[in-house]
Amino acid sequence: MESGAEGREDVADTRERAGGNMTDAGAAGRRRSGGDRLTPGLALRLTVAFFLPPRFTPRSVRYDRRYRKLDQYRFIVWFLSLPVLVYGVFVVSPFLQAFFYSMTDWTGYSASYEFTGFENYERMWNDDKFWEATRNSLLLLVVAPVVTLVMGLFFAYMLTAGGRRRNEAVAGVTGSGVYKIVYFFPQVLSLAIIAVIWARIYSPRSGALNAGLDAVGLDSWQREDWLGSSWAIWCVLVVLCWSFVGFYVVLFSAAMSAIPTEIYEAARLDGAGRSVTFFRITFPLTWETVRTGWIYMGIQALDAFALVNVMVPEHGMDVLPSYLFEKSFRDGQAGYATTIGVALFVITLLFATVMLRIGRRDRIEL
């Protein structure tokens, strides 16, 4: 209770100070250039204040200009310190370690290794299999989000605003409640199970794919080794999209139902059809969600490890994580595998940065 009162007092102090600054800008400027220097004593007191609860803040510091920022950050830092500590120990430090291990010839089996500098990176640069795996990963990274999101948006739109019913401005197609649940089914299954099921579907003799092609008279399209051939990447892509599309249907449905119906009503009064409504209203208003989904799906596509590891035979195609796994756990080259991991890290980082930069739009407040 008491500390809450203190806090309000702080705020009042700060406001007073801000007001003073506004009225006497010249004085403030003078102070900034001259008398407001950060003396060692003041710095010490500021440091102490940072680690103490607000009510113990020394008076001399409380009215310092820097205290405002300190107060702001102190709140956040203390709030986040525990999670950040956990994050640092279990996420950041392994990362830094990874950069170190990527420059060693560590086998992964013993505690001994030698520092080899950039030898692993040089090897990676000349490693055809690495580049092949990278190509596959990048292909998935580009295609999987596009396909999944387009499908997710389409289905979500049809489920929330695709129907036409009397007396209702916005409605989903008939039975949309059922569809919504059905689409989500794959999301409930573990990825390993999905991979096993789909490996069965691609199986040449008993699999549903070849049997289906046969049934519709496309015998010539049948293949004896879907997953061992160059088709493997597309087979994996299909499974990846299939397993994630339900999630995006639900995500986008939620975003779309947040759009006020008046907008739809207005659009319909103006004579807008389904596609115009979608591109002029629904899509722009759900863009933020789409972008988030895009990043998330891209990362899922970059991973794809479980699918490739379970479905694709050893001599078939690799993606970066599966190649990393083979190098580390089959070939006993944990050092080199870590180098590949660093490459994967860089790719993920670039992707995330690019995605956060492009498509940044002003948020439309509804």
Next chain:
Amino acid sequence: MTSKLNRRSLLTRSAAAGLLSVPAVSALAGCASGGGDDESVERGETTDDNPLGVDPEAELEVIIFDGGFGDQYALDAEAIYQENYGPVTHDKTTEIQTRLQPRMVQGDPPDVINNGGADAMDIAALIRNGQVYDLNELLDAPSLDDPNVTVRETLMPSTVEMGQFGSQEVWRLNYAFTVYGQWYSRTALERLEVEYPRTWDEMIAVCEAAKRQGMAGWTYPGVYPYYFNFTLYPFIGKIGGVEVLQAIDNLEPNAWRHDAVKAAFEAYHELAARGYVLQGSPGMTHEESQDEWNAYQALFIPNGSWVENESRRNTPEDFDMAVGPPTGLDSSDAMPFETLWASASEPFFVPADARNPIGGLEFLRVMLGQESARNFTELVSSLTCVRGAADGMDLPPGLSSAKATFEAAGDNLLVPRLPDWYKQFNNEEVGGAVAAMMAGDIDPDEAITRCQRAADATASDDSIQKFQHV
């Protein structure tokens, strides 16, 4: 610079930071290195009953791979060990590497490891790090059953060889004994009224006869195309002699360009080209192909003697499983028809950092006794590396056929080392090339070129440890 730290920018920034955590890079570094403690057991007094000098009080820790063989055989052997020596801690797992790699890194491994299964540890890497105990001491000790015979003398041919990695040290003991070859059903051959083919012309004739009956000549697990190596390698060796295979194992330049390799590849390619291979085989797993084979859809399957146990559930009563040596090419073959790939498998090793390595050796000596070996054969219907241990036993048809085929081969044994020396090369490169050839994507010449190119790449890759036949 103004500080614009509001709720929104804070969330954006923490989201960006969170993205950094996504890639799998941190997964690896998690296995950080640590130190180990050293409180190893002293060697006890050596006596006639205890030739290795096991400390009778010391504990022993044994880890068994819980795969197709289970772990009952090990429990029984441990009971024998415990009659004379200290208590045994027994554990079984299907994930050898996941469970034991951290302990190897810490320098605190168990005393005996059954390093088997798909998740086995890379023994070559362990040897390179000096983490494996040399078993020569065990091999030179008197055997359990007859003090006048050393353990080495009780072993099947190739057992010692399979433990060597390019030097005289023997790093592991492969306990089971596997006969590789063309597995078939005697019943199926009888129905077609044909004999087991000894030359490639006969093979073509048999396959043609099968085709007329709507049956394929061959099937194979295209998902694991290196199953083909089980018959392909000895086929090559048979045509060109053992030197050809050794040159391939030693990664010699142009080893794959030998005429024998070409002849063998072309012969196999002919099977596919003439349509004798079961449709769909390129995409089958080992189980799927074995099921088709058990359903009389195909005559032959390249496999090892574990297949009888593995496919037991789907094998018809009248199947009468048998194995034959790989069919030869013709009368000009360098080695006789009976020539066969048979070698010890299912590796056991004693870590160098083990607390009680002598106890580990003694445990292996117990396992190599007649009693344990016969028990193993009875429990899991597989031969062991112990000479004559299965004599007089009532074996299932496939296993007794394997035993007879092996005995008929005499000294004409081939032990290709690619599968354990260069696993990636064997499984991915040779396997991939053969898979593509059998699926009709490439011709034999290109398959050979791919193998040779991969062999050269392996030879020039410094990160892969090289071995030579001794």
